[in-house]
Amino acid sequence: xxxxxKLRAVIKxxxxxxxxxEKTAMRFAMFLIQSPKSFVESLAKDIVEMKxxxxxxxxxFFISENELCRFCSDEKRDRTKICVxxxxxxxxxxxxxxxxxxxxxxxxxxxSAREGLDISQLKIKELVTRVxxxxxxxxxxxxxxxxxxxxxxxxxxxxxxxxDVKITRPxxxxxxxxxxxxIDPATLKRALSSREEVx
Ligand SMILES: [Zn+2]
Numbered sequence: 001x002x003x004x005x006k007l008r009a010v011i012k013x014x015x016x017x018x019x020x021x022e023k024t025a026m027r028f029a030m031f032l033i034q035s036p037k038s039f040v041e042s043l044a045k046d047i048v049e050m051k052x053x054x055x056x057x058x059x060x061f062f063i064s065e066n067e068l069c070r071f072c073s074d075e076k077r078d079r080t081k082i083c084v085x086x087x088x089x090x091x092x093x094x095x096x097x098x099x100x101x102x103x104x105x106x107x108x109x110x111x112s113a114r115e116g117l118d119i120s121q122l123k124i125k126e127l128v129t130r131v132x133x134x135x136x137x138x139x140x141x142x143x144x145x146x147x148x149x150x151x152x153x154x155x156x157x158x159x160x161x162x163x164d165v166k167i168t169r170p171x172x173x174x175x176x177x178x179x180x181x182x183i184d185p186a187t188l189k190r191a192l193s194s195r196e197e198v199x
Contacts, residue, residue, distance in 0.1 A: 007033075059130065061106040061123050062091055071103055078102045080137040084127060084156065086110050086144060090180040094142070097185040099192045102138070105130065110148040111155055124156060131165050138166045140195055144179045157198055171196040 002008040007029055014025035032040055056062070057069035060082075064070070071077060071091075081102030085091055086109060094100050107122045130136060141156055143149035157167050170191035174183060183191070 056106075060104045061108060061126070062104055063088055076101075080135055081140065082127070082130065082136055082138070083140045083142050085142050085180060086149065086152070087181070090142070093181050093183060094188065094192070097188040097192070099189045100140075102140070105139075107143075107152070110143060110146075110152040112148045119155075122152075124159070127156065128159055128163075131160060131163055136165055138168060140168045140170075140192070141198075142170060142180060142192075145174055145176050146179065149179075167198050168195040169198050170194070 002011065010029050010032070011022065011025045014020055014028050015022060017025075020028075032043075053065050054063050055065070057064045057072055058067055059072045060069060062069040062071060066073070078101050082105050083094060083100055083102055084105045084107060085094065086107050088106060091104050091106060094104075105123065105127050107124065107127075109122050111119055111122070127139075131139060139156075139160055141153045143153045153169065160167055171194040173187050173191045173194070180188075
């Protein structure tokens with residue numbers, strides 16, 4: 001139906017992107033077909049180079065071109081506090097609110113029975129190792145308030161309760177079912193400033 005095997009191959013690959021269905025994939029492919037060859041070549045080059053250069057910080061799993069990301073290598077940050085989030089986008093959201101001066105830990109997902117994500121694929125073990133090996137005094141668990149986010153928070157809390165570390169969560173202001181990514185800076189600021197220890 002695509003009248004070209006190559007076009008079909010590109011559309012199939014684009015459809016592997018999150019949130020991209022066949023219609024959007026087709027629109028992207030048409031955009032590329034109409035673009036100058038130089039643009040398509042430079043895009044392909046940028047993608048390959050990004051893949052080679054951008055890696056995950058060995059401490060917190062945020063993106064970085066170096067071993068340590070800009071947060072983990074920033075001496076001005078409070079290194080005794082870690083904010084645990086589900087995704088890279090969540091770090092951007094928290095940073096925009098300008099309320100957190102500690103470090104981060106990106107889980108790269110949540111525990112989900114539905115999607116069948118294996119817990120070992122999440123960076124939970126690495127979080128526990130950080131808490132044990134570094135001088136961490138507070139772990140703020142800031143997952144989504146969805147069923148999966150809450151289940152993940154409870155799981156982490158249980159794991160960390162064996163160690164001498166304060167575990168906190170945002171106290172109020174965040175509705176149930178909310179994804180961190182969509183919380184506005186004012187609400188986020190209020191929620192993080194009012195965080196409370198969970199026992
Ligand atoms: Zn880092």
